Amino acid sequence: MTPLLILVTLAWGIGFITTKHAVAAVPPLTMIAMRFAFASIILFLVFSFVGHDRFFPLKKGELKAGAILGIFLYACYGFQAVGIQYTTVSHTGFITGLSVVFVPIIAAFLGQKINRFALSGILLSALGTFLLSKTDSLLPNYGDVLVLIAACAVALHIVYVGRYAGSYSVSKITFIQIVTCTLLSIVTAFCFEDLAHYRPDLTVWVWSELFFMGAVATALAFVIQNAAQKYISPVKIALIFTFEPIFAAVFSVWLGLEVLSTQQWTGGGLMLAGVLVAEIGPSLRFRRSVG
Numbered sequence: 034m035t036p037l038l039i040l041v042t043l044a045w046g047i048g049f050i051t052t053k054h055a056v057a058a059v060p061p062l063t064m065i066a067m068r069f070a071f072a073s074i075i076l077f078l079v080f081s082f083v084g085h086d087r088f089f090p091l092k093k094g095e096l097k098a099g100a101i102l103g104i105f106l107y108a109c110y111g112f113q114a115v116g117i118q119y120t121t122v123s124h125t126g127f128i129t130g131l132s133v134v135f136v137p138i139i140a141a142f143l144g145q146k147i148n149r150f151a152l153s154g155i156l157l158s159a160l161g162t163f164l165l166s167k168t169d170s171l172l173p174n175y176g177d178v179l180v181l182i183a184a185c186a187v188a189l190h191i192v193y194v195g196r197y198a199g200s201y202s203v204s205k206i207t208f209i210q211i212v213t214c215t216l217l218s219i220v221t222a223f224c225f226e227d228l229a230h231y232r233p234d235l236t237v238w239v240w241s242e243l244f245f246m247g248a249v250a251t252a253l254a255f256v257i258q259n260a261a262q263k264y265i266s267p268v269k270i271a272l273i274f275t276f277e278p279i280f281a282a283v284f285s286v287w288l289g290l291e292v293l294s295t296q297q298w299t300g301g302g303l304m305l306a307g308v309l310v311a312e313i314g315p316s317l318r319f320r321r322s323v324g
Contacts, residue, residue, distance in 0.1 A: 102197065124180070143196075276305075
């Protein structure tokens, strides 16, 4: 499952750039509502007509679990979409990567054990995130603070997916959380965005970005994450997800949107090293004990 999860982080890394562009044409909460509406429709069609089990009726436990995950998901994307308007793509990706620190704290609070390789990987990734996001100013800007709140929501989402994935149908809790996020986005968009007097610049390019984010970076991505967390711990998931800010930075530089310093590339290398330590360390210890 790890290669598939890395592909998910690739889609999310590209998603930071498409989100940055899309929120220049569509208000952020409206953009999220459109993105998740696309994903909801796609998942409904796939699970209803291609799925192997009956999609309905939905059980009370599935509705509750999916709704809780949907609230965390909405908090993540809501704060991130608003925050990215006031900060850079790389900062958004790097600060979101701090979820790798928050996940084990939440997991430990809930009584889950963390092995020393995962803990070492977390420390390396945390240091890497600091180097990637550090600027000359010691104080974060408004956008950075909003994205930091989003990182906390990411961590909560990862931990609680780990709690529910083994107990409920992956297809159902994935669909419910996506629909929950869609509904919350629609309600808050009408409450906080002046849609009556707004004329969004919905070009073909913006529509294609929204469809990519809905179909690939949302529908497909969260099906893979929910399925993977039946077998992979939340801490390990968080470490794998540190590829997301690395991909965001690479594509941002490649497209000429920003330039990264040696310090920031070093930070990216440390984040990658953290993932490798957590991923490879236990198998090396096993081989050593067998030998």
